[in-house]
Amino acid sequence: MIKSFYLIFIAILCPLHAIDPLPSWNEGIAKQKLLEFVKMTTEEGSGFIPPEERIATFDQDGTLWVEQPFYAQGTFALERIHALASQHPEWKHQAPFQAILERDQEAIKNFTEQDIGKILAVSHSGMSIKEYHQLVHDWLKEALHPRFKRPYTELAYQPMLEVLKFLREKGFKTYIVTGGGQEFVRTYGDQVYGIPTEHIIGTAGKVRYEIVNDQPVLTKIPDVFFIDDKQGKPEGINLFIGKRPVAAFGNSIGDQQMLEWSKGLALLVHHDDAEREYAYDEDSKIGRFSAELMRQARAKGWIVVSMKQDWNTLFAP
């Protein structure tokens, strides 16, 4: 009887206590500004934004999941080169493949965009979209992050998963806008972030529609169609969505233009937590961060998130 009373008591009182939608965020300016933005845009008043315009765009690598010491997709591509090497004896003496096969870390670190283009071309093409997804899916099941010894798909930032969920509950459409491969992210976007394929915008290779054995097939061909980085981000957002975002989230110089393009909130994740993750500050040699980006963020009133100060949890346990 006392127990029943207690349960009824809880049931009545609970709705009066607001449940914190962002429990992995420490109290502070960043969290406060996020909550204020959502309240302002979704409740009646001068800042109200109608649901059809509630577009929120998120960079992926370094914003939604770990990008250090190397992008997951980069690791996938390098491993594909090893797997395909026996079919390409010429690679032994051919840049950039030689460096990969000889595991020359210094050379790999200094690959040019052209080198990377060549690697992606051969490792991400010559198969159907469906086969490619299977390949990535299988790889992600086995691959472990070198430091955290966990699958990459478990290394999404818990605080950002909370933001995604919270925004969707408040009627926002959440999009990934990544410099990484669109089809790569599509293989796990729904499972990891709750983001369906049609809300994943990314760098895209060309595909060719053809009829094979009387069945229609889309085959990945070794040409880049669209690079979704820097100015490519607002351009891609326009191409895919046709509306300016009202909230944008990034962490690198590749996201600056997307953050500028937001009509409302812009948030920059600052990796300053070498202990729990990585620190790539203005002066560090890793990551695509710069003092200039930080200066822009301050000047334009973007929310700067200190991973160290603002996040009490990094990953789901």
Next chain:
Amino acid sequence: MIKSFYLIFIAILCPLHAIDPLPSWNEGIAKQKLLEFVKMTTEEGSGFIPPEERIATFDQDGTLWVEQPFYAQGTFALERIHALASQHPEWKHQAPFQAILERDQEAIKNFTEQDIGKILAVSHSGMSIKEYHQLVHDWLKEALHPRFKRPYTELAYQPMLEVLKFLREKGFKTYIVTGGGQEFVRTYGDQVYGIPTEHIIGTAGKVRYEIVNDQPVLTKIPDVFFIDDKQGKPEGINLFIGKRPVAAFGNSIGDQQMLEWSKGLALLVHHDDAEREYAYDEDSKIGRFSAELMRQARAKGWIVVSMKQDWNTLFAP
């Protein structure tokens, strides 16, 4: 009292009588197959399709609205050339502009793809996306269809508007996949079809992100980025949506690949109604239709809609 009884009586009985979701469709095989498809895919059973996979794609010109005697966008482009002519005295002696300025209908009819590319390049670029939308918006308010003497935006096919609405009510996402200009259709897609910008896929020009007077702007530049026609349609569907449609609707050889790419229903609108609209049969010289397309439709079990037989109403009054 009797009136109250009557109202209660109606209120109880009404849900038992199914309201026809497609009143502008005559009873017949096409309507029956459409209704069966929606019932099968949305009610429990072996044909059930989960909501997240309910993707329906629609060609626009000739499928959702009138495309004869000339595409609305084509007319817009030709009128832009006249409007811009004073700034381009060289056009008087330069193909393809000379033919437009001299209103040489025969030459205009025989424009090559290259000619059309040149016309679109100059008439659809050199301004921001926002300015372009305003231009199209203003033009659509004034322009009248030469035969029907009504704005183009009133010449959407009522039967297809009913299909769009019905599918959305049943949890389908409806997309336009047009060979026409993506940004052109985006100016009125929501108003005319209830389709938001992010569900409009079309032929796209390149845009350039830049900062003008301290404000970010997307400027249309005179290069084609993507042609959303023929094999471009399934390729575009993959790029934008990342899922195969389960229902596709078209009317021309430009739609064949999209209809093949549908995993479920494929529907071909056949313009055979010269009296109420236009007839462009296998042998006619107008439209992009062919005997081969009709043969494919029959062989593959696509629904062939006879405008004359299947639609009792063409346009909203």
